[in-house]
Every structure is written in structure tokens, then in C-alpha cells.
Amino acid sequence: MGEETDFFQLMAAIGGKAALFSASGHAARKAVNEIVRAQLVADGTGLDQVRQIRALLGPAAFAEALDGVPAPKTKALLTRADPHGPALAQPGDRIKALLALADGSRAPSVPVEKPARKAASRKAPAGPDAAPKEEAAKDPSAAPAPRKRKITGRAALRVSEER
Template identity: 35%
Template sequence: MALELDGFAVLHRIGANRAAFEGISSEVAKVARSLLVKLLKDKRTGVDGVRAVRAALGAEPFALVVDGLTDAEIKSIAKRLDKHNPVLIDGDAATVRKLVGALADGSTEPASRPRAASRGNAKAPKSKKEPTAPKTIARVSFKSAGATRGR
């Protein structure tokens, strides 16, 4: 039976004792960056999750991670976080990076869903008709109501 290693505790100890782990410092940076990118690309990480990551890392390290993302990665993340923002349609990668940064620091909220444009040939809403008096129905003869069927 394999023992489970607490990865957070190990990474914390490595960070606290940099001198002892100097030989793997470049690998630690690569692993940390790849873990953060994986978290940002995860479908379950929403705006609140990205804000929590930015708060935990700080503004500068978070900005470095976002700047290191490819254009396709940053657009994918932005589309998941704020799919109705018009910047995603015609904005370049730098604008999309600014959008992700603004969403992460809380200065921008995700855009709401735009309303559908009204069509020119759409029917006008029907006006409510005034209720009319009910029609009087001629009396029904119940003469045949007493009839019986012969067998």
C-alpha cells in the first residue's frame, strides 16, 4: 500500500528552505507554473476561484502567470469566465489578458447576457379585447329527455 504524500506541505517546506533545494529551483518554478495554469484552465474554476488564486498569490505573481499563457489559452479562460463579454469577439490577446486581470482583481464583473435584437417583421403584441356580454342561447327542449329505448 503506497503512502500518500501531502503535496502542499512538501511545497511549503521547499519554499521555506530554498537553500536546501537550490538544485531543483528551476524545476520548482516550472511545476508551480504548470499547476497554476492547470488550475486556471480547469472547467470547475470560476470567477470566484480565479479571484481566490489571485488573492493567495498576489497581484504580481498572478500577472506573470497570466502573461505567460498563450493567446489561445487566455481566450479559452476568458470565454469560460465571461462568455457574454463583447471583448471576446473582436478584442486582441492583450485586451483579453486585461479582461482576465480585471475579473481576477474584482474591478470588473462578468457581462450579463445580451438581449436578443428585435426583428423588424415581428408581429405586434395583440391588444387585449374587452370582454363582451355572453350570447343568449335558445332554450333547449327537453321533451326527448323522458324517452326510453325499446328493446
């Protein structure tokens, strides 16, 4: 068959005469599942396309096709379909979430707004409280004790050998 052949049109023609190809039912099922899986794992497939595919295939055939998608690809598809949703660790949970998103029983998660950070003032406070801190900085006896340095690497080996 040439490059100009429309294979989707040929599949529609075969589907229209399914009785003529009755011995190929299993092969047709596998072909449909592979086509659907290839589209589901494609980079541009989002929630709208997933819902359209489910509406076209029906719930049972869609679930069967989705069940054959590899776990890493399922995670990527769920992230595209619901970018603000919870990160699910188990592949079965991801498939259930995708099925719920596809049939509309679960809406995509909305982004969680994080509280705004308060900018810390880097200036020294002005006023009556500022004077004691400046005096403490000038007085060496009021300075905190120096921190002990943790010895690691070769220095630690030398110290342990000396003991």
C-alpha cells in the same frame, strides 16, 4: 515516492525551508507557474477560482503565470469567466481583460437582452383591403414576371461552349 504521497504538502515543507533549497529557486518558480497554468486552463475554473488564485499568489506572480497560458486557452478561460463579455481578438487584450476581472476592477458583463420578435401573421388580412389582392392573384396579366434562373455548374459550361 509512492502514490499516497501528498505533493502539495511536500511543496509546503520545501517552501518553509526555502534557504535549504536556494539553488532551486528558478525551478520552484517554473513549477508554481505550471501548476497555476494547469488550474487556469482546467474546464471547471471560473471567475471565483481565478480571483482566489490571484489573491493567493499576488498580482505580479498571477500576471506572470497568466502570461504563459496559450492564446486559445486564454480565450476559453475568458469565455468561462465572462460569458457575456465582448469577444476580444488579440491575446494581449484577453489577458488584460482577465487581469481586470481577477482584481475586480472590471465586473463581468451582464447579458444583453434582445428585443422580442413580433410574430408575423400568416393569415390573409380580412377587410376591404383584402379583395384587390385576391383579384390580382386571379388575373394572369397582373402577375409579376417570372424570375430568371441563374445558370451554374454544367449547364453554364454548355451555354458558354455553345457561344
